[in-house]
Amino acid sequence: MTIEQRKEKLIILGNFLGQFSVSGIEKKVGIAQNDSYFDRLQEKIDAAVHHNGWFTRENVLFSLEQWSKALTPSNLEKWLSRYDFKKVERKTVGIIMAGNIPLVGFHDFISVLVSGHKVLVKQSSNDMLLLPVIADYLIAVAPEWKENIEFLDTSEGASKMENYDAVIATGSNNTARYFEYYFAGKPSIIRKNRNSVAILTGKETKEELTALGEDIFRYYGLGCRNVSKLYVPEGYDFDAFFKAIYPWNPIINQAKYANNYDYNKAVYLMSLYKLLENGFLILKEDKSFSSPIATLFYETFSDLSELKKELRKKENSIQCIVSKDLFEKEVPFGKTQHPELWDYADNIDTLSFLTEEV
Template sequence: MTQKQRIDAFVSLGNFLRSDDQKLDILLDNASIKNPWYTKNNVRKQLATLSANLTPENLQNWLVGYPDVTVDQTVGIILAGNIPLVGFHDILCVLIAGFRAQIKTSSDDAGLTSFLMQELITIEPKFATYIDIVERLSGFDLIIATGSDNSSRYFEYYFGKKPHIIRKNRNSIALLTGNESAQQLHQLGFDIFDYFGLGCRSVSKILLPKGYDIAVFFEAIEEFRPISTHHKYTNNYDYNKSIYLINGDKHFDNGFLLVKEDERLASPLAVVFFEEYADLAAVTLNLENSASSIQCLVTEATIETSIPTFPLGGSQSPRLTDYADGVNVLAFLMDHATQN
């Protein structure tokens, strides 16, 4: 297959994801039953984000400078399942670069990845020999694995001798200056609540200027209150609230989100941690020192940082060049493709 054939196939897949095909409605119904975290709205949002990238212009611009090759190598891909189709970008990179993909989906995947791969094969039958969804990886040449800090140690032990990308836990941060408009703060709600805060691009901590009035933030995100109707989210909210009350931990509560002062980056579900700062330059330095644990930063402030930065509301809509953990998967693949 040529690079153009691969691009054309993914463009057609993007068109399909933007369509009102009845198969997509059935997919969403089934996914929400198999995995209650995969609500119809969340899956639709992810499909919209993916399809927005699958245009001729986006794909062609992304691939500028990369050779048109077909590689006789297989990449094992171990996918996470914390949010719908979280590993699609890895699959796209592998296939668009001309490699074969051997895919191990998460038990939480709810059939979404298999559905999209079958649709891609229907669009371009030549992909049938490039895509293999398996229960157990074997005979691969490179590995891309995403999981927790614990599973990453397992991945390193078993796969470390192969060329690899192994990802661990990361979290995302918001930096407020106190000058944000109500609309900008409302946008921050999407960074926090999309996918119930389960993604590595979900904001788990907010950096606030000293003396910031939390009530201003709570008022701006009030429209996200319907999240409290989701039973699994609410179970987490109730549990964490009870723990804070029993322990006497100071926290703020608006009825669907708990905000607690804490130095840690990773907060429990339905909780956002915060820290106050007095100097923007100092907090920027602290962010840089923690960069290896931060997936992205959302802010309206103008600061210099190596951390991928988005405006408030922008963390959950990555572009093709927004690689997880800042590791360019295409470059990794091409480096090894040119060696064979």
């Protein structure tokens, strides 16, 4: 297929996924292969919710809805027009996916396909139900992709991946060291732990602080794009922040989240840490980036310019910076879980890698 044909197939996929949203699931007319795949995907959504306690129905549908909004003609044109696909020679690219949020490896998956390569997928056991049916849908609308998509058994380790030319692997800092050793000698993208932060000045509107709740609580804070730490001015009054995020209070009704809240609160109190909390979120002053579930770290600053210098030094640990008119590449409040196709994880251009290095 030409790049235009591959792009057209992704548009068709976007239309198909557009039937699944947080507001509801609605079967529409005029969708390619809908009779064969609408019910199949709906069944896998239900199965994924039962398979992984963190994959609530709302969060799975949220992920599908965001992908349907991303795979539009204008977005795909803006994303793909910057690359030269004519010189790409078909190779096999292995993808080792994380499983922290639904379809977290999907961007890598479509990047390999749209660039003209074969994709060899090693899914996480935590997120192994949704992608295969979406892949089958793509094969149904583009039979040419049948030879370009292969899934490995989720029970097999990375060492079982064979006959590949390049690899994209996502994991923790510990597994990244293993990946770097095992995949040495092959073109690769190895992703490690990253977290996102937000900078508040005290001038934020209620609407902006409420939107920040989406950045904190979506997917229970399990994504690298979730805000896990706040930077606030010295003497900052958290009352407005707590009031603005209160609409997220039903999150405490999720048993796994509530268990983490209770456990972390107990540990912190026994350690005599000073805490702020509102019944569903714990605020703890801490210099670290990675906060536990149901906890948000914060740190105060007195000089904004010095804070900017500090964050630039730590940019390899930061996925997103949420702020307003402070940073060149900042993310607006409420938008961390709404990335564009060209917002690459770890700021590594996946399509440049696939078109120039593989």
